[in-house]
Amino acid sequence: xxxxxxxxxxxxxxxxxSTSNPALAAPGDVALVGARVVPVSQPPIEKGTxxxxxxxxxxxxxxxxxxxxxxxxxxxxxxxxxGLIAADTQLGLLExxxxxxxxxxxPEVDHPIRAAVRADRAFDLDSTLxxxxxxxxxxxxxxAPEGGLVSGRAGFFDLLDGRDPAAPTSFEGLVAxxxxxGEKGAAAVGGSRLSAMHRFExxxxxxxxxxxxxxxxxxxxxxxxSAGRLDLxxxxxxxxxxxxxxxxxxRAADVRAVVQLANEYRLDLVLLGASxxxxxxxxLAEEKIPVVVxxxxxxxxxxxxxxxxxDNGALLxxxxxPVVLAARSNHNxxxxxxxxxxxxxxxxxxxxxxxxxxLTPARVFGFDDRMGSLERGKxxxxxxxxxxxxxPGSWAERVFVRGREQPLDSRQTRxxxxxxxxxxxxxxxx
Numbered sequence: 220x221x222x223x224x225x226x227x228x229x230x231x232x233x234x235x236x237s238t239s240n241p242a243l244a245a246p247g248d249v250a251l252v253g254a255r256v257v258p259v260s261q262p263p264i265e266k267g268t269x270x271x272x273x274x275x276x277x278x279x280x281x282x283x284x285x286x287x288x289x290x291x292x293x294x295x296x297x298x299x300x301x302g303l304i305a306a307d308t309q310l311g312l313l314e315x316x317x318x319x320x321x322x323x324x325x326p327e328v329d330h331p332i333r334a335a336v337r338a339d340r341a342f343d344l345d346s347t348l349x350x351x352x353x354x355x356x357x358x359x360x361x362x363a364p365e366g367g368l369v370s371g372r373a374g375f376f377d378l379l380d381g382r383d384p385a386a387p388t389s390f391e392g393l394v395a396x397x398x399x400x401g402e403k404g405a406a407a408v409g410g411s412r413l414s415a416m417h418r419f420e421x422x423x424x425x426x427x428x429x430x431x432x433x434x435x436x437x438x439x440x441x442x443x444x445s446a447g448r449l450d451l452x453x454x455x456x457x458x459x460x461x462x463x464x465x466x467x468x469x470r471a472a473d474v475r476a477v478v479q480l481a482n483e484y485r486l487d488l489v490l491l492g493a494s495x496x497x498x499x500x501x502x503l504a505e506e507k508i509p510v511v512v513x514x515x516x517x518x519x520x521x522x523x524x525x526x527x528x529x530d531n532g533a534l535l536x537x538x539x540x541p542v543v544l545a546a547r548s549n550h551n552x553x554x555x556x557x558x559x560x561x562x563x564x565x566x567x568x569x570x571x572x573x574x575x576x577x578l579t580p581a582r583v584f585g586f587d588d589r590m591g592s593l594e595r596g597k598x599x600x601x602x603x604x605x606x607x608x609x610x611p612g613s614w615a616e617r618v619f620v621r622g623r624e625q626p627l628d629s630r631q632t633r634x635x636x637x638x639x640x641x642x643x644x645x646x647x648x649x
Contacts, residue, residue, distance in 0.1 A: 248272050249622070250285040251603060253295030259578045260592035269299055271599040274387075274622035279593055294603050297616060300573060301592055302358025302600035303608075305552045306580040307491060307511050307545040310352060310360045311342040311376060316549075325366040331407045332422055335449035336371030338362045339390045344381030348549055350629030353378045355553025356602040356615040361584060363397045363465070368407040368418055369446075370397040372453060373465065375586060377600065379620050387621060394584040395465040395489065396457045401473045402523050416476065421445045423484050426454045463487040463584070465511070470523040471495040478506055489583060492516070493535075494527040500538035509541040509583045514562035516547070533566035536575075542567075543583055544575040560609030572609065598622075 249271040256267035256279060268283040269276060278284075285291060309324035316322055323341035326333065342362060343349075352360070363373035375391040399407065404415030425444040429451040444451065456462040464486045468477050474493055481488035490496065490510045496503060503510065517529035536542045544567075546558040559572045567575070581591025590598045599622040606613035618625045639645065 248277070248286050248289035249619075249624070250283070250289045250291045251294050251299060251617075252285070252291055253293055254297040254299045254603065256299045256593060257573065258593035259301055259574050260594055266295070267299075269593065269599075269601065271619065271622045274599055276593060276595055276597050276599050276601075278595060292617070294617070298604040298606065298608065299593070300356075300602055300604065300608060301577040301590070302602055302618070302620065303356045303555050303576050304580040304591065305352065305357050305360040305545065305555050306543045306576075306584075307513075307547050308360050308362050308552050309365060309549050310348055310552050311344065311346050311362050312338060312364065313549050314343075314346055314348065324364055326364060326371075328367065330446070331368035331418065332446040332450050333364070333367050333371050334369045334396060334422075334446065334451075334453040336364045337393055337453075338364055338372065338374035339376075339393070342374060342376055342390065344376075344379060344389055347630040348552065349378050349381070350626070351550070351631055352552040353618055353620075353625055354615060354627050354629050354632070355556060356604070356608060356618060357552055357555055358600040358602070358618060358620045359391075359590065360552065361394060361580070363395070365397070365399075366407070368399060368404050368415060369422065369450070369454070370399060372462075373397055375584060377620050378625075379623065380625050383623070391586065393462070394586075395463045396454055397491075398464055398466040400466055400477060401468040401470060402521060403467065412473065416480065418445065420480060422450075422454070423458065423480075423486075426451050426458055427484075430455050430458060457486060458484060460485065460487055463489045465489045465491050467491040468523075469494040469521075469527075471498040471526070473523065474499050475502065478502070478508060481508075482506075494524040494531060496540070497528065497531045497534035498526060500535050500540060503535065504539035507541070509543060509579075510535055511543045511545050511580075512562075513545055513547040514558045514565065514567070517565075529561075529565040530567075532562045532575075533568070536568055536571055541579060541583060542571075542575055543580045544572070545580075556608045557611065563609065 251269045256264040270278040270283050312324040314321035359377050361373050364371035372393045373395045375394045377389045379389045400415050405412050408414045408418050422445045457464050466477050469492045493510045496510050512532040519525040519527050532542050544559050546555045559576050563569050563572050578591035581587040590600050599619050601619050602615050603617040604613050605616050
């Protein structure tokens with residue numbers, strides 16, 4: 220039987236990739252043995268074993284029976300944690316911010332309400348930024364469009380190697396409607412905070428009308444609405460309580476106003492930013508409103524953040540507010556672990572820091588039944604660290620996403636090797 224040169228080349232290339240890249244090899248049982256296992260949802264396990272099977276955690280503990288045909292990896296002296304979840308990025312949507320052709324995070328849409336925009340339509344696993352984030356233990360991201368008043372819907376993605384043809388889809392689902400009020404919202408509608416709040420409330424009211432009168436809308440029997448049909452339909456799950464609204468505000472007064480509006484429309488609210496959230500921490504705790512906080516945002520960079528402070532997250536957490544820590548970065552999404560360490564330095568409870576970048580974001584966005592902690596039956600998104608993940612001297616030695624070990628190379632490591640070789644230098648880059 221004759222085989223074309225093209226088909227032979229493809230077959231040989233696939234064989235070479237599958238044997239040289241652990242993420243491209245068919246995953247079997249994998250046993251990580253001897254590490255300090257930090258499940259997050261329960262106390263740490265010293266010298267524990269994690270058994271991975273079919274993309275999930277089959278067993279974990281001290282006396283785990285390891286099948287004879289399992290790939291056993293001795294990780295003694297290491298630390299195993301759940302994979303980190305970056306809760307506020309445009310990762311996969313943006314490559315070069317100032318180059319429009321590589322920036323899909325901010326669609327060129329004139330209308331300030333863009334609820335129908337969805338992140339998964341442009342998400343790119345082959346982005347050079349994905350490998351950089353994964354190298355630092357980030358296994359999942361919530362990636363969102365930006366711009367306008369209602370920016371669109373964020374998606375939840377696992378950072379699988381985009382070169383793996385056998386890997387499952389990375390897209391988990393749409394998880395939130397993203398809204399910008401405060402200064403950004405005012406700028407989007409060309410007015411003041413009052414203008415932004417008015418336009419957003421008008422939109423919510425129209426969504427409520429559309430939800431109950433869709434047939435009439437389609438017969439053009441309704442008055443002119445504040446947004447198009449797709450935008451109205453996209454926001455219906457928010458009013459039904461099936462999708463949270465992530466609203467960015469910073470000023471304490473704006474926080475109170477947004478919570479009041481959310482209560483009126485019975486929105487499942489998540490606050491983003493809330494630089495002055497510490498000033499209303501007890502109020503937020505009473506209302507049980509989760510807040511996504513950037514520990515690096517500790518300076519009064521604008522009038523609405525004039526009371527920003529480094530221990531904002533710490534004060535919110537101590538008041539009982541569910542806090543998600545986020546680096547709010549794309550090119551440096553891997554700094555998430557350092558953002559958590561910075562929060563601890565500023566007083567954030569150390570016992571909650573890892574949870575704030577793993578289980579808490581999974582819980583806030585409705586995925587804690589399948590990820591965010593190391594438990595039997597949950598997805599095997601986990602990281603083997605050489606030491607404390609919050610310490611700059613530690614690094615991710617192995618990263619598993621959906622049970623598949625991922626490559627830890629990136630554009631940065633490849634460039635490091637390239638130029639080190641030219642200069643006759645040694646490098647530890649993978």
